[in-house]
Amino acid sequence: MTTLGLGPGPEFDRIRAIARALGPLAAGLGDDCAVVPDGSGPSLVVSTDVSVEQVHFRRDWLRLGEIGWRSAAGALSDLAAAGAEAVGLLAAVTVPKDATEADLTEVMRGVGDAAGSVGGVVLGGDLSSGSAWSLAITVIGRAVRPLSRRGGRAGDGIWVSGALGASRAALETWRRGKEPEPAARRAFARPEPRLAAGQWLARRGATAMIDLSDGLAADAGHLAAASAMELRIELERIPLATSVVGPAKAAGITPAQFAAEGGEDYELLATLPGSFGAAEAQAFHAELGLPLTRIGALAPGSGARFLVAGAEVALAGFDHFR
C-alpha cells in the first residue's frame, strides 16, 4: 500500500489497515488533504484534525483561547501544505461537563481567530458534552493546483520554512514541571499556519509538500513514501529554533536531532526543482518574513535518511500510538 503515502509507524499502520478493509471506499486516506472532485476552476481541498486534552495539550499549559487557536491552526496547516487558500472550517467540539458557556466561547474565539488570521471563517460545527476537551476541526480550502506529498522528483531540493524544534522544547519543558521560554511557549500555543508560504511555494513550482505535524523525521518519511523517492537530509542543515538548546541538552541529544524528531512545528517541507536556489529563498524570506532553508535532496530510492558528515543517523518520529 505504498500508494497511501505514509511512512513507518504504528499510527500509520492503523491507517493502512483501515484502507485495506475499506478498499475502494477509502478514496482519500493517507494524504494531508483530500481533493474534492469539482467542475472547472480551483479545486476544493479538505482535511480534518482532532486535538484531545491530555493527548495533544493540557489545561494547565494553555489558556482556553490558545486551545482553540492551536487546534484550528494545526488543521489549517494542512491547507498550507496543499498550497491552498482558506475558505473556512467546521468545529466539532466536545466540552467537559464542568466548563461554562464562557469557557466554550473563549475556546471558539481562539478557533475563530485562527480561521480569521488566514482569511477563513467558521462555517459550522457541532457540540457535545464529554469527559474532556476535544476539538475536531475540518478545514476547507481552494487551490488551482493542489499539492500533495506525491510528486517529488529525483534531483529536487528539499526545503523547510522557519525554524524547528520550539514546540517540542515547550512540551518537554512543561513535562519536566517548568515553564518554557516565551518563544517556545508561543510556538506550541499559537502556531502560525503557513498558508501564504504554501501558496508562494506552489506558485514557484514546488513538486510536493507536507506540513511538519508528526515531526521532520516522520513527515519526511511520508513524503518519501508518497513520492516513491529517497529523501537525503543533512541533519546539520536543519534550521533550529534557539529555544531548543536547553531542552535538547536536558534530553541528552543534539539540538538537530531534538528538532528533527519534534512534532507540531507546523512549518512546511517542500521539494523544489534544482533550479530553485539561494536567490529564490531570499525572495521568500523578503516576502514572507520567514527563512527558507535547503536541507537536502531527493534521489531514486526509498525512505528518509538523515546524515551527519555523510553517515546515517537513526531518528524517531512523533506518534500518538507509540
Next chain:
Amino acid sequence: MTTLGLGPGPEFDRIRAIARALGPLAAGLGDDCAVVPDGSGPSLVVSTDVSVEQVHFRRDWLRLGEIGWRSAAGALSDLAAAGAEAVGLLAAVTVPKDATEADLTEVMRGVGDAAGSVGGVVLGGDLSSGSAWSLAITVIGRAVRPLSRRGGRAGDGIWVSGALGASRAALETWRRGKEPEPAARRAFARPEPRLAAGQWLARRGATAMIDLSDGLAADAGHLAAASAMELRIELERIPLATSVVGPAKAAGITPAQFAAEGGEDYELLATLPGSFGAAEAQAFHAELGLPLTRIGALAPGSGARFLVAGAEVALAGFDHFR
C-alpha cells in the same frame, strides 16, 4: 440572533453565545449544513457531527461497526436535509487506549459502509488516542439548490418521512437494563440517512427541510425560528414506530409525546407548498418505500406548537446539555 435558525434550549444558547463572540467570523453557524461558495454548477454543502461514547452511545449497547455506521449516518443525515447527494466524508476518530487495530478497523468499516450506502467515500481522516471512543464525522455533498431550515412559507404543509420514536424506544429500554426489540435496536444502531428522500422532496418543491436529530419537538422549533414562522403540528398525526408503545407506557407518557420528544430518528421534516397532497405522498411512498405524513401547517407567527384536539401541549426536545 433569530437569523441563527435555532429554537430554545441550553445547547442552542451556547451556539448563540459563540456566534455573538465571533461576529462576522461565524459565517455558517446554526444550520444543518454550510454552503461553500462555489463557481457555476451545484454547490458544495458541508456539515460536521460528533458522536461520543457514554454520551451518544455505549459500548455494551452497540457492536463496533454499528458505532461507526451510526456516527456516519447521523452526519450524512444533514446532507439529506439539504436535499444533497453525498460526495464523501472525513472521520476524526479518537480511539481508547485498550482498543486494538482490529477494533478501529471494525469501527471504520461501519463508517465506510454508511458512506457507501449513499454513494459516498471516505475522503480522509485523523486518529488520536484518548480515554473513550469519539467520532467527529464531516460530510461533503452537492446540491443544485441546497435546502435549509429557512424558507418555509405561511400555508405550507409540514411533512415527515418514516415513523418516529424507535430510536428513543431503544435508548430507554437499554437504560432500564433490558434489550430493545429488534426494530427499535436497528433504528438506534443502524439509522438510514434519507438522502434519496431529501433529493426527492427538494425536486418536488420543498421550501425548507431539517433532519430529526434533536427530536421533532426541538427540530420543529429550529425550523420555526429559521423560517420566522409558526409551526402548528397535530400531535395525533405523528407517524409512530410500533416499538414505542411499550417504552412510552413505561415512561408514563403517550406514544405521540414519546416520539415527538425522542431524538436521533434521522427522518426528514419538510415544508411543502399547499398543493402537495396525498397523491404526491403516495408517489413518495411508491418510489422510496417510506411513508410521508402531513402533520401540520405553517402560519404567520413564531415557535413550534403541538396540538391535541386544538389544545396546545408542552413538549421538550433532546439536548446534550440539559
